[in-house]
Every structure is written in C-alpha cells, then in structure tokens.
Amino acid sequence: MKRREFLITTALGAGSTVLLESCGHSEEKIIPLLISEEQLIPGAEQWTASVCRQCAAGCGILVRTMMGERETIVNGERVRLSVRQAKKIEGNPDHPVNRGRLCARGQAALQVLYNPDRVKTPLKRVGPRGSGHFQPASWDEALELVTVRLKELREQNEPHTLLFLTGALQGPTTTVIERFLQAFGSPNLIRHDAFAPDPVREANRLTMGYDAYAALDLERTNYLLSFGAGFLETYLSPVQYSRGFGHMRQGRPGRRGKIVQIEPRFSLTAANADEWVPVKPGTEGALALAMAHVIMQEGLYDKEFVSRSSEGFEEFRRFVEENYHPDRVASFADVAAARIRRIAREFATHRPALALAGDAATAHTNGLFTAVAVAALNALVGAIGAPGGIFFDAPPPLGPLPPVMLDDVARRGLDRVPLGGAPRSALTLAEQLLSSQPYPMRVAFIHETNPVFTLPEAAKVKEALDRVPFIVSFSPFLDETATLADVILPDHVPLESWTDAIPVSGTGRAVFGIGQPIVAPLHDTRSTPEVLIQLAKALGGSVAASFPWESYSDVLKTVARGLFAARRGSVVAEDFDSFWDQLVTKGGWWDDAVPSPIAFRTPSRKFEFVIGRKGSGIPEMETEPQFAGDGSDYPFHLIVYPSVAFGDGRGANQPWLQEMPDPMTTACWGSWVEINPKTAERLGVKENDLVWIESPYGRVQAPVLLFPGARPDTLHIPVGQGHDAYGRYAQHRGVNPLKILAPLREPRTGSLAWAATRVRVSKAEGSKRIVKIGFDRRHTEAERR
Amino acid sequence: MNHRLSDAEINRDLLRPLVETGRGFYLTATLLAGLVLYGAAVWGYQLYTGLGVAGINRPVQWGFYITNFVFYIGISHAGTLISAILRLCNAGWRHPVTRCAEAITVFALMVGAMHPLIDLGRAWKFYWVAPYPNERGLWPNFRSPLLWDFMAITTYLTGSLLYLYIPMIPDLAVVRDKVVGWRKRLYTLLALGWRGTERQWHRLEKAITVMAIIIIPVAVSVHTVVSFVFAMTIQPMWHSTIFGPLFVVGAIFSGIAALIVAMVILRKVLHLEPYLQPRHFSNLGLLLLTMSLLWFYFTFAEYLTVWYGNISEEMENFWFKLRGPFAPWFWAMVVTNFVIPVPLLAFRKTRTITGCFIASVSVLVGMWLERFVIVVGSLSRPRMEFAWGDYAPTWVEISLFISSIAYFALLYVIFTKLFPIVSIWEFKEGQRLVEHRVIRRVPAVAEAD
C-alpha cells in the first residue's frame, strides 16, 4: 500500500493522504526503477525504457515522465493529486530495431494511455449482444463470471471449447497465453493480424527453413527491388527500414543505392523509390520470375552461391524458361519487356542487391508463389546471408518455464483437432464456428485483435462469434469485437504494465524488449497476463500448478534468467539482480550481430528453389491469381492499403493520428477512394464526388480523390476508418473498405487475399469535401470551374 | 440659376433638421442603433469565443475586416482632402459640400479604425501598439507599418476632427443663439464664445487655411501608409511600389463617390435641393470621372508591371485574379469602377444627379471589391503552393460589415441632427462672394497688371 500513496496537494489540507488502490493487488506491480510518486520533483524529467506495442515491429522506446496534477473526486470531494504523467515517447537509442527513432504511431501511444474512451472498469453485458450496453462490474464479480464458465468447461470435459484469439505479438505474453490454454486443455489458440504478410514467412520457411521474417541489410545494399512491400510505411518494421533507407541513400559518400518499387499503387514507398513500376495486380510473382529468366539467361546470377548453397536450381531454371519469358510476362503484367530486362540487369549487376515482397503483392491467392519467386531472386544475386542482403536472427535465449502440468482433462482436450485449419487462419476459424464443425466453441477469449473490423463482412466473423455463448474480451477499448463480448476484462495499456516484445522482423540479431509499468494505471484495469495467472489460480488443480508465479513480472524474471545465463549480448552482469536491473533500465537485451553466411534449415541445408520442383513436401502453389468478381461486371481492382496513420485501424482512436495528414494525399479525418484522373474523367466523376464502390460482397461509399499514382484499372481505399465503435474520434467516420472484400485466401497459409477483390464504381448522390491540409493545384482548381 | 436665398431662409432651411424631428428620424435611428447593438453583440461573441468564428484562416489571415478597414479609410478621403483642396483652390461651388464631406471623413475614420481592432486576436490588448511608458518596459516596434498606420490614422482623425470643428464654430454660435435649455449650454460651450468680431473672423480664416494646408499631406500620407501595410511585405502582388499612389487615388475615388451618395440622400431627406444643386453633382461627377480614369491607369500599371516582370509567384497570383477562381471578383471590380461610371460621367446628358448617384454606388461597390481583391486575393496565393487556400466570410463577418455600415449611417444621422450639415456661414459667404467677384472682376485683372 505505501508505495501507492498519492499526496493530496489541495482541498484536504496538510497531513491527510488518501490511499488510492486500483484493485487491491498492486503490490505485485511494483515499479522497481522509477522514483516513487511522492518523491517526484516538479519540473524534473525522467526517461524510462520500454517497448512500443503500437504494431508488431517491437521498437524500443524511452518514455518521459514528469510530475503533474490530476483532478479527481475522492470521497465526494474534488481534489488535485500530484501524479506521474507520461509526456513524450521517443525511440530508445540503444535498441537495435529503431536506434532512437520512432514513427508517428509509436509516438501516439500516449493518446492510447490518456484516451478518454478507455474501458475504465470491468464490464458485463446488459443489453443484447452487440448492442454496446454494458454495466460496470467489480473485478471480483467479473472474474467470477469467467471462472464459473471455465470451471464448467473443465467439469464437462470440454476444455477444448475454449478459444483464444490474439494478435501478432510474440514474446512471454504469448507464452503465458499458450501456457494457460495448454494447462486448461485447449489447442485453440488463433492469432490474427490483418496485414501480416504470412506468405512471406511461409516462403522463407520453404526456401530457407526459417519460419520468420528476414532482417534486411538495407544500409549496405546497392539495389533494392521491392515487390509491393511498403517498407517505409506499414510493412513489418518501418522505422528500422526507414533508417536503412536513409543510410542507403545518403549514408555512404559517393554511393547512392537505387530502389525500384513494383506495385500497382504509387505508395509512399514508391514515391521514395527511384523507379516505380505500376504492375498489374497479381502478376508480381510472374514479373519476378521474368527477371529471374533474364538473370539466368544472361548468366548474371551468383554462380558460386547457386552451385554451393542451393538445391533445385536446374528445375527452377527449366520451369522459368518454359513459362516466364519476359516477352510473355510483359503481355499480361503491363510492364514492357525491355523494362523487365533492364531492371533485371541492373539488379543483378549492382550488388549487393536485395529483393523484397510483401503487402498487396503477397495478398493475392498466389501470394506464396510471389514470395517464393522473390526469394529466388535473392538467391540468384547471392543476397542471402551476405552483406547488403538478408539475414535471420536466432530467437533470444529466453529461459525455459517449468513444464506445464497437465491433468487428464487437459490432455484429452489437447488431443482434439485444433480449429483454424493448418496453418491457422481466422477465416477458416469463422467458417468452422458457423458450421460448428468439427465442434462448437463455448467460450472465446479475445485479446489484442479486432477481427470483426479487420476481416471482410463476407467472412461472417460477427455471426461466427455470435455462435460462441460466452465471449470475454481483454480490450482496453470498446472496439467492434469487444462490443460483442459478454464480459470485458480491460487490459492495462502498455505504458501501465509490464510489457515485452520480440520484434516481428529480423534485425540481424536476437532481440528481447522489455518494459516496466511507467505510470500508475489510470483506471480500474488489469494486465491480461496477470488476469490469466489469476484465472489459473482460481481454477485450481493442475491449471493453478502450472502458474507458480505471483505475478507476470515473475514470469519475465524467469525467462530473463536465460538471457542472464547466456552471458553475452548487450547486458552481462555478475548476479541476476543486477542483470535484471540493467535489463529493465536498458529496455531489453540484444545479442551481438549474427555472422554471415547463414545456415539454411531446409531439409537439404541449402536454399531451395521451390518453384518448379515436385514432390518431397513441396506444396502445390497457385501461380495464377484468382479474383473475386468478373472482369466485365467488376472492371476495377480494389487494392486497399493499411494507412500510415492507423495501420489496420487500431490507430483511429488517437486524435493525433486522425489529424495527421496522409503523406500522399495530405487528407485527414476521413476516407476516400483514389482514382486515376483519366479514369475519373471517363467515369464522369470529379474530386470529392461521392461514389459507390461495389464488390460482389457489398458496397461502400466514399468521396473521390483524384490520385495520379493509381493505375487506370485499379482503385485504392485506405484502411483504418469506418469504425462502428472504438470511441469518439474513430466512430462513424469514413468507411472500412475491408468490409466489402471477398473472403478469398492464399490457400497454403490461409491468409486473407485482400488485394484480390474486383469492384465497380457508380456515382452516388452528392459530394463530400475531403479534408486536405495541402493545396492540390491540379484537382482543386479544376474542381472549382 | 436659382434665386438668391435670404440669410433668414438659409438659417431656417439649414437649421430645420436641428429643431424639427420627425418620425422618420426616430425610425431610422432606432433601426440603425439596433443594427449597431447587434454588431456589438456579435463582436462580443467573437471576443469571447475567438477569432475562429470568422472565416479567416491560413493563408488568408486577413479577410472582411481588413478589407473593410482599407475601404473605410479610403472613404475618409472624401472629406478632408476634397474640402481642403477645394478650399485652397478657392472653388466657388464648394460651400454647400465641404461640411458634408468633412463629416464623412471623421465617421469613416472612426468606423474604419475600429476594424483592425475587430481583427485583432486579442483586441483587449490593442493599446499595446501605443507608445507610452509601461510595465512591459517596451516601446512598440516603430519598424512595423502597422504602427505607422496607428500613428497616421490617429493623426488624421485628430486633424479631421479639428478641421471639421473649426469651420463649424460660427455656425455653432448661430445655433447657440437659436436654441434653449441644455442645448443652449452645449452649443455655448462648443461655440467657444464666438461673437463674429473681425479678429475672430480673421483668425478663423487663418486657422482654416493652415489646417487645409496641413491636412492635405496628412491625408495623402495616411493612405500611403495604409498601402504600406501591404506594400512593405514580400507577399506576391502586395510588394508593389505603386501601392502608395494607387491607394491614395483609390481613396479619393471612393471618397468622392461616398460624398455624392451622402449628398443625394441628404438632399432628398433634408430637402436641401436649393443648396445642393445639379451643378455641384456635375462638378463632383467630373472629379469622379477623373479619378476613375486615374484609378484605371494606376491599376493597369500595377498589373502591367507584374505581368511584364513575370516572376512565377506573382504570376500565380496574377492569373488567379484574372482568370482563376478569383476572376469574378476582379472583373466585377473593373466593371463597377470603370465600365459603369466612365460612360455615365463622361456625358453631360447622363451626368445628372441620378447618373452621378448610380456611378457613385457602383464605385463604392467597386472600391470595396478592389480592397477585397488586394487583401484576400493576394493572400490566397502565398509563395508556398502547398499553403494555398481560399476564404469565405462567415455570418459573423457579414453581420459586422452590415453593422459597420449602420454605425457609419447612425453617426451621420446623429450629426445631421446636432449640427448644420451645410455650412451656414460659408454658404452665405459663397453667395456674397459670387456677387462680389462679379463686381470686382475687371479691377482684379487690372491689379494683376
């Protein structure tokens, strides 16, 4: 108790203090390295390390805290408390992902913490499901509601009917979730991250044996060929890549790297590239192979790498020569054969060179084919494990947790076929929930993911979740999915709790980021891993026994022992206590850079040119893209894109990001559809005219934005707006184009082929002025006449 | 030519508005006062809420308020300058016109000077531009054209007030001798013990002459200084050397127009037909014609130099006004300032009172548009293309514009109620001078030899 004393600076007078206890267990959340609140000095700043959780990149951050005042009501009296407040977030200069830099979204995490629309107490549903009517509940009451349900499942021998949906983060939080499910007896952990380029990861696994995203050595590369990956905006680790980009451009006197961006939309990344190739959607893989064709035919490939470290080159070569002659590809990819040849030659002769795939390029039904083809390009120029190429980090040597205790109930449950198919996909899960096959789900836990918003309406996520009798959400905000919950156990936001992150994209070294609670929780919320530990204890038996920790920080200490034992990397100490102190002070541990060349983990221990090979576990890959909607009825491709401000939409409740102009259009506070000006002229629509965008699965209305960087046959709508819930800044603003996408998927990974929907455009009534902060001479002046 | 009016007739006619008050006056005054109060309330709302209730923005930081400011300051040239020039040139027909013009000057200045205050973000701190010893330990920044404006306008207002007041003293004495009660005391005070002695007349003539000489450069400088607010900046199409004379010409131009409009109304309402005769309008109409031609020439020169100079930022601005989104305002300005008034005023047949009135109203609209084109038009297209923007006034600005007109009219109406709007003694003197001059014409020539 004594740690959490808040001085009342006015009203109650000297000597009287009030003890503010958020939930009665805060002794566990001791903040080890911060100055205690009563010792704060006005005007003095303190910087505390943590990790950013605004996306999966896992940047290290430093949070500036200072003493501030908060007006609150204590015992019916209005008082001013002096409290620690978070003032600013900056990048952690030591952290290998972002080296002190931070993107707009990362900095806006302050507005997650201080968001006026947070869920302030546990809630239980009172109205019909989805109505958004909730009633505050105490933690005891809310936890009891959940515990009863969970106990029921175990008593009825159905622990496998507990579903856990979570986001893309990796690290000990996920470990706790996995462990909880195991001990409970459910195999049903499904991760869902709307724009995670799963095919890229799968391609890395198939060709190089790493089920991970590669580290890109942009700093040393001379030529970067990017197939769709918006690596300067939302792709995996934009801050890290931006830094590499800056260095590639101007960090090396006399050497300016070239970037070629191959994608239908003139994205921010394309705008920064030296060359933009507006390829026909879905043909990126074929284009990559056409380039491979040129490189192989002209003997420009890295013969040493190919002969020494690759497998299946001849088959690959035959296959490519037969099928992907540049002239043939040029006929359908809408890129001139001469240009294909030129870029291929440049790419092969300006080494170190590096190819990269992602975003819309891999969000087709043939996304895996594209990713694998691009991996092959890397092999051809010897970019794998070479300076200026790609690398794979080892996972950080985290300490093992004691084995999970399994009772018979749990064992039986774990033996059941998991939902979501293989590999796990939220889309498949939704189908299975709807059909109650292979078995119905009885309880769903939803954590750090919002599939109702981020999956197409045609995927029927809402209806599918409605089949689950009891839904528990851990969301700190009433987003679209949380609105469906029966009980909401609001999580702390990262700045209030112990947090951790293993970066999703490789950095060339193992990284484990950690963050301590930086400010006292603002509301009556609890950290989700803590809640899971509590639930486990309440369930008793082997489940409780699997969690021999008082709190989540104990779990972190246990895993940190592995890092301590490694005795290398960024933190090395004599004893664990000082190791722990340093670890938390520095905001994480990172290994020394990985040495090149890398060891392939494929069966052949070599790079495998998967394409063109048959058998030995090589999957059949779709080479031709499938599209939803007939070309004659639906003449346009709709390629949505995660917005720089909101990502998949989770940033939309942060007013800084709402008001932040979109870099390419300078538009803010709304949605728009980007149309090539010539196409718009043909359609008879002007800037700001409202149009219907209709796919076979639904339609949305948005104002037209004349965009000189759109292909004439392609439309673009940014993702992030169009929330039905999610607080005052986000709700009822703009449109969510994900709604009308077809539920097509890349068959191998089950990931949504979000670039594969075709649409038609029709004029709607009226217009809506797009709020732009920058004057656009071409279109503003034309519109006025 | 009308018959010669007797002194008694003159006194009766010109003092009538002071002693007889009809329903029309009360109605007009109430309506105007209502509008003024409404304007005050709107300004109060703006002060309380913030300048954001107006339509100004970035880049168009100045809109209706500054347009109105320049417009009113322009109008203010009606009086003092015109009457001073006419006096110094000894124009024989001037006598019924001068007071009417001088009153316009004072009220237009009062209303005009109010507008920068309305336009201030923190209007309650307006006195910080005044140089006085203060707790901030700061003089105002004498390098700022706004400060020059502040100085010029206060000087001009003081001068104009004096210039309105001094020639009114003999008339005030007449009024003093006609009225009773509190008004007697008021006019006694204002008449400063005027007895009409030779010495007093001598001094009055001297003072008027000195004031007339002083006020002309002041008036010219005032509008030049107003133009400096724009011309001293590096904003494209503001940074122009012709702005000084252009503004002065425009000011006299709009001033004459305002004077004609005021005279037409006064003539009608106060039944001053014997005093304000067609020849006065015709003469003023000729002056207006001259100014219209001058205005056209200066404006042409302004745009010509920009066009010939062909600096890209200025050309953006140029085309924006001539054929871009701002073209309707620009061409409306050319039409109302030149195309309409010139033919009307050029021919004797159309240079009637009605013709002059139409031309003057047109010029008033046109000169307001000119200020609007200069202020808003130029600001809409600053150097950085990314920052280009546009402007539309809100109900607040429109309300305050209407209210400012009402305020001006109200001041004028009250003035005519309290003071003879045609100078009694000057009119009488004028009548006599005409006779005198006829008698003395031959000897005068002889003397010159």
Add this chain to the structure above:
Amino acid sequence: MPHWAMVIDLDRCTGCEACVIACHAENNIPIVGEEQSAKGRQVNWIRVERYWEGEYPNVRARFIPVLCQHCDAAPCEPVCPVYATYHNPEGLNAQVYNRCIGTRFCANNCPYSVRYFNWFDPRWDTPLDEQLNPDVAIRSKGIIEKCSFCIQRIHRARQRAREENRAIRDGEVQPACAQSCPAEAMVFGDLDDPESRVSRLAASRRAFHLLGELGTKPRVIYLKEDEWNEPPAE
C-alpha cells in the same frame, strides 16, 4: 554563443510524418478537429509538403518538411508592432506569446507560411491533457505560434551543460522532429562550430535554402541530390 541551425536531407526524408507527431507531442499542439482542419486551421509547426510532378505512369512525388526557417533576415520580425516576434541572440526566431496581440501581420509576411494562429482556445478531452509538456506554454486564443526549434530542449541542455561545467555537445540538443526522424533526415546543431555535423552538412554541394532568392537567410538548410545515376562499372 551557438548559432542553431537545422539540416534536412530530402534524399533521406520519406515523408512519413513522424516529425509532425513528435512536434505535436512535444509542443502541446492542439488538435483542431475535422471541421477546423477543413478550414485550413490545423496547426503544424512542421508540416510535410508533397508536390506532384508528371502524370501517370511517370508520376513523381516530392516531400519537403517545412517548419519555421528561423531566418536571420526574418520578414516576420520587423512587421510585428509589439515585438512579439524577435531574433534571439542564438539565432532563433522567437515568438513571445505574452506580447502577441494577434495582428497576424507576421503570418502574412512569412513567405514560408509557417506561422499559425490560435483561432480558438485549445481544448483537450480529459485526460488527454495529462500528456501536456509542462516545459511548453499552452497558447491561448488570439495569438500566433510557430516552431521554436524546441527552445525548451535547448534550455535543458544548457542547464545540464552548466551543471556539468562544460559546453553543450554537438548533437546534445535535438528538437523533437529531428530526434524522431526514422530516416535520420534531420540534423540540428551549432552552425558557428565548424566541426559540428550540421556545419559539415551545410557545406555540402547538395545544400540549398528554401526560397533562397528572397534573401531571408534561413537557418534551415535543405539537401537534395539529383536522380540515381548508373554508377560507373567496377
């Protein structure tokens, strides 16, 4: 005495807007909302301008972050009637909020259009106001505000240096925008120190001033190279 300056390398700048949010967070810049944004009343002490060139498919976009250029010959300074904007001894174009009466003359005379007016009193939905930086004043309605080169950070650095009895080190002061920049496009430092990074970059052949022909002597120096060229064969 240092003479602060900033170098912005447009070959590095990606236009990502991180600097814009950094500035919002550091300098208590209010959010004005959709309606006011539509009226051109957003406050962005730093904004990223985007210019289009060419038509599809040969389209290009150029980004240029524009903030107060802290001109040595600042056109905004002489026109203020109340000395609310002046040049401080370290070369900063400083805005004194308490003196400003809101004529907006400075904004009209700024060729870079980087001066922002407070059309209303700023408002934060509680508890968003807990984030406000106590080192930076909140500006009331009716006054002009603009980039200060994060003068509060300069003050803190100077204080730190004084406590440690040393000079401010190169790179020690970073305005929020430069600090955040993911591509490391912005460098801040002392132009009087020939050894500072900013001095060395400012001497680059790629250096230019925005609207340099006006002779405002900006303290923000931009760097920009031409296109990528085929390097000579090795």
